[in-house]
Amino acid sequence: MKKCKECKELKPVTEYWKMAKAADGLQYSCKPCCLALRKKYATPSYKKQQYLKNTYGISTEEYELMFQRQGSRCAICHIEASETSRGLFVDHCHESDIVRELLCLHCNTALGHFKDNPELMREGAEYVEKWAQR
Numbered sequence: 001m002k003k004c005k006e007c008k009e010l011k012p013v014t015e016y017w018k019m020a021k022a023a024d025g026l027q028y029s030c031k032p033c034c035l036a037l038r039k040k041y042a043t044p045s046y047k048k049q050q051y052l053k054n055t056y057g058i059s060t061e062e063y064e065l066m067f068q069r070q071g072s073r074c075a076i077c078h079i080e081a082s083e084t085s086r087g088l089f090v091d092h093c094h095e096s097d098i099v100r101e102l103l104c105l106h107c108n109t110a111l112g113h114f115k116d117n118p119e120l121m122r123e124g125a126e127y128v129e130k131w132a133q134r
Contacts (some may be wrong), residue, residue: 039051053118055091056099063090066102075101 003010005028016026017034027034042048049060068087072081074088081088081104088102091111103111114121 004028004031004039005035006031013020052090056092057097058099063102066090066099070102074104074107076103076107079104 001010002016002024003011004015007030009030011030013026015030015032017031018025019027022028029037046062052058052060052063067081072086072088073079074081075091082104084104086105088104089108091100091103091108092098093100094116109118111121114124
């Protein structure tokens, strides 16, 4: 008999899958609890929640609040999130890790290519304007 870490029930060892690195050679949770956990962790909402928390230190609620504040639009080009193929991305400073705003894929990638350097972006804008006049 073994007590499940999740449901806290005492169950026969046949109710546990094998796990070589465990001291007793069995999973910590019973088979039904393992299946429930796999299902939970496989949901898109859970994955998004974990991604936002681990990568940017924000919750899904904070993301949704930013999304609403911006009117569901990119902070730079103002394209509607529903008009993009992948929605809006969290933009952040790579040096300080401070979350800034939500951007479409193109604007977020552009900032990255310009290395978040305002002077380089201004030079890029001048270059495009120079060639637009021709």
